[in-house]
Amino acid sequence: MLTANLIRTKRDGGVLSEAQWRFLIEGFCSGEVADYQMSAMAMAVFFKGLTRTETADLTRCMVDSGERLPRVTDRPRVDKHSTGGLGDKVSLILAPLLACCGVDVPMISGRGLGRTGGTLDKLEAIPGYQTKITTDQSSRVLREVGCFIVGATETIAPADRRLYGLRDVTGTVESIGLITASILSKKLAASLDALVMDVKVGSAGFMPNLESASELAESLKEVGAEAGLPTIPVLTDMDQPLGRAIGNAIEVNESLDVLAGGGPKEVRDLTLRLSAEVLVETRMATDIANAEATLADALDSGGAKERFEKMVHEQGGTLSGHLPLGEQKDYVAYQDGWVQSIDCPAIGDAIITMGGGRRTVADVVDPCVGIDLHVRIGDRVERGQPLWTVYESQTKCPPIDPVVLSETEVSPRPLILE
Structure with missing residues (x-):
């Protein structure tokens, strides 16, 4: 196989086989397929799209480019992912909140894409916070805290980590197939039992309308199910920022407010709903109302904030109140x-x-x-x-x-x- 020929095939609207995708991904990781070639392929995919089978094949190849995280406790393993939007700091609140409710949250997150902020960039606003830690270190944090938030490393979906960076700066973010493969490759590598997907709809996210967002939701649900990962899509409004804060340190500050039982109502409400979905899916709660009541108690009691502070400490960060702003x-x-x-x-x-x-x-x-x-x-x-x-x-x-x-x-x- 020749990389240029595969790019031409996709450019002209053709369908690549799993073997061809594996050739591309393995070559990309080894350096035999250059960044500029993978950028060209991403642009071809952006314009011509991927079939559902291609998306599933690409996802598997990206998972197989690295290792899977080991299970270190007998607690259910759950996670949440957002397609991204202005002011979306839910991950910072959700991970420690769910950890208070008897589940593990091994969260592999990303950096900013286009106009939307990245969870890792926000956490790195905290002095000393390490988003790159070894598998042994993350396993220890998960056992002791119940959650961690890290970036995709050289060993966890490394193909996605490299492609993610290229998409951000080449105008190829808004592709349903690439978004699906990127999200699910990281989540499958985390050995999850359930995943809730916050699919943003509107001008502050990547899906501008309900039609495209619904298409992405179906893609995530179907590819996730095929891979053995129950995926629950929730479509939420992103025609305005979520909460008040947009930025990095400022969003950490707003997250601390929500973790302490305050903060903007819409941030709290969305966090509770997304968290409740995975508690019900893993049978840790009987229904959404029961789950939300349990989760609200963890916020209002300060338990979730303490869990967040412990996670920050275990990942090298120093946090003493709100972070300074400009x-x-x-x-x-x-x-x-x-x-x-x-x-x-x-x-x-x-x-x-x-x-x-x-x-x-x-x-x-x-x-x-x-x-x-x-x-x-x-x-x-x-x-x-x-x-x-x-x-x-x-x-x-x-x-x-x-x-x-x-x-x-x-x-x-x-x-x-x-």
């Missing part, structure tokens, strides 16, 4: 009205411009920059009321006006769509 600048409403919409692309681009995201794989993220959005769609505002706050560091925030006001009343948006 220079603060407040922006206020210029008229009375209702919040009609939020310009999410403008917010995401502003974060990247200030250094809170990446333009290239090698870019270093500035954790101190961020935006605090004080309103949500449907809120009533008055002239002079603060709408958003910018936290700047080395690079100033470009001019943005992300909050669009209406003179007539606007209805709030539902958080959970399907």
Whole structure:
């Protein structure tokens, strides 16, 4: 097989066999298939798509590029993954929260893709936090804490780790087949018993409408089932950021608020629902209402926050309260009205411009920059009321006006769509 021929086949809308995908993935990991060739293949897939069989084949090849995590306790192993969106810090809360409820959460996460922030970038805002640890170290943390959050290493789905970085900087993120293979390869390598998928729908995520999000949800559910991993998709609104905080350190701070029983209601509600789904799937709870009540107790009692702090400590981090942010600048409403919409692309681009995201794989993220959005769609505002706050560091925030006001009343948006 020749790599160029396989690229041509996919470019022209052809279907590759499992043997051909295995040739590409093994060659990519060994260096025989160059980054620029895999970037070209990713672009061909972006435009021509993958069949469900191709997606399953690619997923298996990416899992087989590394090792699977060992089971170290007899507790059920569960996880959650989000397709990504502005202000989505649920993973930071969900992992320690579920660990309080008798399940293990071996979470393998990623960095920012495009405008959406990455869980690893957020956690690395905590001084000393190590997202790269050995399998023996992660197994020890899982036994003692019940959860860990790490990145894909050279031994865990290494093909995905390398391809993930290329997709981020080549405009090939929004591919249903590649998203499915990327997510499930990491989750299958974690030897899970159940996975809940938060599929974001709207301008602040990768799936712009319900139709494309539903297609991704079905892909994840079917490929997961074929691989023996029960996968529960939940479609949620992402036409506005989740919560108030958008950035890295600022999202850690908001997560700490939620873990302490406070924080924005929508962040708490979504975390409870996603967590409840896997507790029911693993029979650790009888129904969603019972599961949410148990989980709410773990938040309100401070147990989840203590578990998060223990995880941070075991992974080398030092956390003593909220993290420092950049220079603060407040922006206020210029008229009375209702919040009609939020310009999410403008917010995401502003974060990247200030250094809170990446333009290239090698870019270093500035954790101190961020935006605090004080309103949500449907809120009533008055002239002079603060709408958003910018936290700047080395690079100033470009001019943005992300909050669009209406003179007539606007209805709030539902958080959970399907």
